[in-house]
Amino acid sequence: MEHIVLATDLKKTYRPPHQAPVEALRGVTLNVEAGEMIAITGVSGSGKSTLLHIIGLLDQQTAGSVSLRDTDPSKLSDSKRAKLRNREIGFVLQDFALIPYWTAYRNVEVPLIFAGKKRKERRERIEKLLLEFGIPELAKRRVSQMSGGQRQRVAIARALANDPPLLLADEPTGALDSRTKEEIMGIFRELHGQGKTILIVTHDPQIAAMADRILTIRDGVIVDA
Amino acid sequence: MRRCDMNLFLFLPRKASQWLVFLVSIMASVGVTFFLIAFICSFSQMSVMFRLANDWHLSETLVYSTDRMFSLSEEEKLAEHDRILSTDGVLDVDNVSFYSFTFAGIDEELPEKFLNYSDSLLKDIRYVLVEGSYPSKDQKNQILLPAYDMKYCKVGDTLTGYDNTSGYVDLRTAVSTPIKVTVAGFFADQPTLNPWSGGGLIAMFSRHTGAFASGIEITYGIAFNFCDESGDVLPSKHTDVFLIRTNGSVPPGQVMENLTSVVDSPALLDTGNEMIEDYIESNKEEIGETISLGITAVILAFSILISSTLLELVYRRKEMATLYLCGAPWSKCLWTVLATYILPFVIGFPIGLLIFAKSAEWHLFYNLQPKLEVSDVLVTLGLQVLFLAIAILPFRFSAKFKTPYELFRKD
Numbered sequence: 353m354e355h356i357v358l359a360t361d362l363k364k365t366y367r368p369p370h371q372a373p374v375e376a377l378r379g380v381t382l383n384v385e386a387g388e389m390i391a392i393t394g395v396s397g398s399g400k401s402t403l404l405h406i407i408g409l410l411d412q413q414t415a416g417s418v419s420l421r422d423t424d425p426s427k428l429s430d431s432k433r434a435k436l437r438n439r440e441i442g443f444v445l446q447d448f449a450l451i452p453y454w455t456a457y458r459n460v461e462v463p464l465i466f467a468g469k470k471r472k473e474r475r476e477r478i479e480k481l482l483l484e485f486g487i488p489e490l491a492k493r494r495v496s497q498m499s500g501g502q503r504q505r506v507a508i509a510r511a512l513a514n515d516p517p518l519l520l521a522d523e524p525t526g527a528l529d530s531r532t533k534e535e536i537m538g539i540f541r542e543l544h545g546q547g548k549t550i551l552i553v554t555h556d557p558q559i560a561a562m563a564d565r566i567l568t569i570r571d572g573v574i575v576d577a
Numbered sequence: 578m579r580r581c582d583m584n585l586f587l588f589l590p591r592k593a594s595q596w597l598v599f600l601v602s603i604m605a606s607v608g609v610t611f612f613l614i615a616f617i618c619s620f621s622q623m624s625v626m627f628r629l630a631n632d633w634h635l636s637e638t639l640v641y642s643t644d645r646m647f648s649l650s651e652e653e654k655l656a657e658h659d660r661i662l663s664t665d666g667v668l669d670v671d672n673v674s675f676y677s678f679t680f681a682g683i684d685e686e687l688p689e690k691f692l693n694y695s696d697s698l699l700k701d702i703r704y705v706l707v708e709g710s711y712p713s714k715d716q717k718n719q720i721l722l723p724a725y726d727m728k729y730c731k732v733g734d735t736l737t738g739y740d741n742t743s744g745y746v747d748l749r750t751a752v753s754t755p756i757k758v759t760v761a762g763f764f765a766d767q768p769t770l771n772p773w774s775g776g777g778l779i780a781m782f783s784r785h786t787g788a789f790a791s792g793i794e795i796t797y798g799i800a801f802n803f804c805d806e807s808g809d810v811l812p813s814k815h816t817d818v819f820l821i822r823t824n825g826s827v828p829p830g831q832v833m834e835n836l837t838s839v840v841d842s843p844a845l846l847d848t849g850n851e852m853i854e855d856y857i858e859s860n861k862e863e864i865g866e867t868i869s870l871g872i873t874a875v876i877l878a879f880s881i882l883i884s885s886t887l888l889e890l891v892y893r894r895k896e897m898a899t900l901y902l903c904g905a906p907w908s909k910c911l912w913t914v915l916a917t918y919i920l921p922f923v924i925g926f927p928i929g930l931l932i933f934a935k936s937a938e939w940h941l942f943y944n945l946q947p948k949l950e951v952s953d954v955l956v957t958l959g960l961q962v963l964f965l966a967i968a969i970l971p972f973r974f975s976a977k978f979k980t981p982y983e984l985f986r987k988d
Contacts, residue, residue: 410901430906431906433906434906438903438905449895449898453591454591462899463903463904466900466903466905
């Protein structure tokens, strides 16, 4: 099996000004294989989001190494890391991270713009994605005028815009009601079925139960795998 | 290029409140540009006198004019010249002289007056030429004319002049021998804040205005090596004004004391510094206006341009983080958002300049003569960019300590 993520002895220490240093990760080793769905659980402040952000190239570890499909991002410039993030990773976050006064179309278009896709190519891809997630009629509607479920569908569509092999989700159903949560879980199940590699940070046992593996983090270390 | 264009338009206003902010930003940019260019223009006009004074080494120079009511003969003037020159601490002394000529083809009704640069300390002063160049020492019968005479002749033209230095010449009855002079160039108008103050050097010599008014208004023209047909130097007429340069071994104040017993009218002996102080005193309004314009420009820049840019950057931090999440490097996120600020600036800057240029017709200023000079525009542009940098740098600096991903942290 192909390794998508290989993290070895990851450590992360935050040094907030005028406060004692915080050790968010204290030696995490993780191997994620292609097509796997892994749930990362743990109490608030345990370090699970930090792990996700380091794997997602949003932040850098203090010590240890992480490689993404055999590329070591720590050796890349900010610009090359951004390209790698754009091509290889899709993010789905609890608060959606969408630009509220933009339409769904425009939000999904952003990663495609940064990937240098041409207008026609972008339009075809966006239309396909919105159709796939059952929201073609929302293309021209502003995100601020959408429900939580609709927003999360737009966020998932955006995460998949460049068809990345790795999907990182941080509490993707945390802000949704139970019915909408089921719908989003269904989408993740479907994506997993299509062979996407998915890492989900969650408190929700229902979501965690969908995963191939469940990792529990406590005080910055994996205590149960 | 395509990606760059797309980024620029990513954050164009899309809702009413954003359009409002966009329009306010344009107005802010117009306002800041207008007051900045007004300040810089006012400053450069006001400082012309000081630059001239510097060119003239006025701080080491004394100016003396004989009592204008007591008209000295040429011999007496030269005798006084010799007495001044032999005084301790005096390096050089020049009794400013001029020629009066009437030229066929320029303006037949008005005699043109020309400062004699060949034998005057004035020759150190180099006025800005709009066309042509200063003649070399060997070139004879060369003139520099004020720019408004460009409608009558051009550089290289040979003009026939009638010497009128010793009295008025009517061309219809002219009997003096004509000489031919060549136009070497045209010098720019000498701007002062108040166009009625006399212009040029005269404004600096308010105490000697009477003497200067007797015939050496700088804007009339400058003569170099005026000779007759046989090559003999044409005599110029000396004025009542003496320029006295000190040799540096004795302070100008001491030289002034030494000269008091030498000259006929000690009350009309001044150090250059005194005249600079006089100039400042008599131009307080202009200086006050310049300072007011500067303060207004800075207040506007800080209160609107800088603060709104900084607030916008902070307010849109999450949007930048979203772009970062989608695969843009952090610097690109910053510039994508800033593009919305650069656009109003690009629109507002020329409008501000245009309004300033037009304000000359509207008489918006009490003293300032609005005039767009390339150098002033470039300085204004540089300051605007500096103001934007002031707004951006703290944000950019803080971004090093708080990465965009932290905006997505929950725990």
